[in-house]
Amino acid sequence: MTDPAPLTPTDLTGGPTRGVGEPGDQVRPGRRPRRDGEGPRDVKPVILTVDDDPSVSRAVARDLRRRYAEDYRVVRAETGSDALDVIREVVLRGEQVAVLLADYRMPQMNGVEFLESAMDLVPQARRALLTAYADTSAAIAAINVVDVDHYLLKPWEPPEEKLYPVIDDMLTSWKRDGKPPEHKTKILGHPWSPESYEVRDFLARNLVPYRWYNVEDPDGKRLLAAAGKGPADVPVVVTTSGDAMSRPSLTDLANAVGLDTTPRGDFYDVVIVGSGPAGLGAAVYAASEGLKTVVLERSAAGGQAGQSSRIENYLGFPDGVAGAQLTDRARRQAVRLGAELLTARSVVGLKAKGPAREITFDDGETLLAHAVVLATGVSYRQLDAEGADALLGRGIYYGSASTEAAACADQHVVIVGGANSAGQAAVFFSTHAAQVTLVVRGDSLTKSMSSYLIEQVEARDNIEVRTCTQIEKVEGEEHLSAVTLFDKTTGQREVVDAEHLFVFIGAAPLTDWLDGEVVRDARGFVVTGPELLVEGRRPDGWDLPRDPYLLESSLPGVFVAGDARADSVKRVASAVGEGALAVTLVHRYLAEQ
Structure with a gap:
């Protein structure tokens, strides 16, 4: 051994330390983790x-x-x-x-x-x-x-x-x-944990690459130990910079993986609430036309359309397009044109603030704008079956939940619903599962499902359609294990084994937070334009010398596009068109101010 030479103080990441060593040499505990974006990472073994x-x-x-x-x-x-x-x-x-x-x-x-x-x-x-x-x-x-x-x-x-x-x-x-290095966000959790599913679904829908680790498996246990966490801490999210977060909120998670959650300004020309096809359509046109635009999204861009495995009736895609791919293109287009897109931000209030419109977030923060476009979309109605609430996220899911596709391999999957979303899911999961049962309350698929989807469903040998049938009861200990089907025609009940059940029933508008601020119909959809006029009279509180514009709500300057609007056509193309039209009406409204 030769004598050591004088050395330069550094730590593991190349910063100063109180120890001694050559570059990348001496380490000490308690050093600040390197954050993403702090320069190139040395990934040598x-x-x-x-x-x-x-x-x-x-x-x-x-x-x-x-x-x-x-x-x-x-x-x-x-x-x-x-x-x-x-x-x-x-x-x-x-x-x-x-x-x-x-x-x-x-x-x-x-x-x-x-x-x-x-x-x-x-x-x-x-x-x-x-x-x-x-x-x-x-x-x-x-x-x-x-x-x-x-x-x-x-x-x-x-x-x-x-x-x-x-x-x-x-x-x-x-x-x-050895294994190759893997620089992805890691999720450590239980496969049948609702909290773990929420984290996985959030990252997947926001197109954040991640690797899932079951903490019951050796690799999951090893990483959990490396993070200094225990079973009670899961789900644990380990970012690419090595930070371990235990049971993070969606906002904290969004910040950790680089998604925007904080507006760059405090006043905008237009605030768009929701980033489904209608919201993204509005964002593209508003930003391209020079309006200072921000889009607020509580979960992930795309809405229900973004969860569709394949959309085959959208103009310009003769071979069909995955919902996530279509909406990601729209998201990137809106951002490129200058729109801000904030994720994991829930809006809980809207009111007039003089000539401006004020949006309130669930954390109490507010945002002001000249105009607002409501594109909140709809959510699937809750499954009215005994035991369903207890198994949510543990075998029962609302929407496509494509993150569960691998777990459905060679399994029996039950899908509830008779519209396009249910049909798309049935076709998608039929490529993974051994059997798919499509449970339809009505007596036929033709009432609410497009003919091209019906043909695809009928062409799959492993898809069984059960019309005039409903889910009466679900059972399971740690996760779903059995489903009771009730045939309304025969009055017979049948218990079938199933570990995965996906729900696509009805459409509940996400408008509860608007109660008292704008006129809604009996089902909660926002009423707009001529429908607001009762015997020729304008709605109470309307203070402009004109009737409401076609997509304008009972609060001037607040427009509605897409599925949340009363009597809207529940199709992607119509939602995009309404988003574009809403921006045209926003321009008219701004010209009046």
Whole structure:
């Protein structure tokens, strides 16, 4: 071993530290995690050395860098606990540890104990123990306890003969069996947990790449331990920068993965509430025409259309298009043209504020605009079946829930509904499941499903259509296991085994928060335009010398587009058209101010 040379203070990520070492060398606990966007990440695999003697530690790191610095990042630590902290951070960031070199005779945690703990975190890393001539018993213990690949005798001068051949052999073995690095957001949770499903669905619908880990599996347990969390903390979300978040709110999650949640301004020409086809259509036209525009979305862009596995009757797509693909194109188009899109923001209030219109968020914050376009869409009605509420997110889902497709492989899937969304889901899941049962309350699909979808449903041998039937009861302990079907024609009941049930029934407008502010019909849909006139009289509180515009609500300057509007046509193309028309009417309204 040669004497160490003067070194530069740095930590694992290249910032200053109170320890000493070469760049990327010395580490210390408690360092600030590097955030996404703070510069390029060094993704070289790590060679980690642990020795409590600073001079030996520096010498080991220096000799390793001379040979391996081009392809590997050499990191050193002087205690086993510090080294384990390094490993946890590397694992959470999706990076790799290739080789561990640990001195045997260290206080508090010796080399064997360290390697034994490290095995749980990085089982594929190759392990070597550094020992003195007299420590043959340590070598035997290391072989028996932690299955070390090699043990090295100190000193190893010259390294070309006594160190590098050993490391070369370990690295060759590791590269043969190692896994590639994975820089994705990680979700650690239970497969039948509603909270875990909500996180997975939110990221999937916002097109954020992630990797799912079941905490009951070895890899999930390993990552949960690396994050310093336990079963009670799940779901745990580990960001690409290595931050571990336990049971995050959707707003915190959105911020962590880089989605926008905070408006850049406090006053806009137009605020659009909802980012389904109507909201995105309005955003594209408003932004392209120079209006300062912000879109507010509580979950993910696309609405129900974004969850459709395939839309085949939208103009310009002769081969059909996935709902997520169509709405993502619209989202990117709106953003490119200058619209802001805020995610995970729930709107709970709307009122006139002089000539402006004020939007209130669920956290109490407010936003002002000259005009508002309501494009909140609809949600599926709740399934009226015994036991359904208790199994929500544990086998029962509202909407397509494409994140569950892999789990449906070779299973029996039940789909409730008779309109296009249900038909699209039936066709989609039939490519994964062994059998799909489509439960329809009416006596025929022709009343509410497009003919092209009916033909596709009938062409699938593993889709069974049960008309005049409803779900009466669902059962299951940790997750759904059985469904009771009631045939209204025969009066017979049948219990069928099923682990997945997807609900597409009815349409409940998301307008409860508008109660008292705008006129709604008996079902909650917002009434607009000429329909607001009763015997030629304008609605109460209307203070303009004209009748409401076609898509204008009873509150001047507030327009409605898409499914939330009373008597609207529930189709993607009509929603986009109404969004565009709403912007034209916004221009007319602004010209009056």
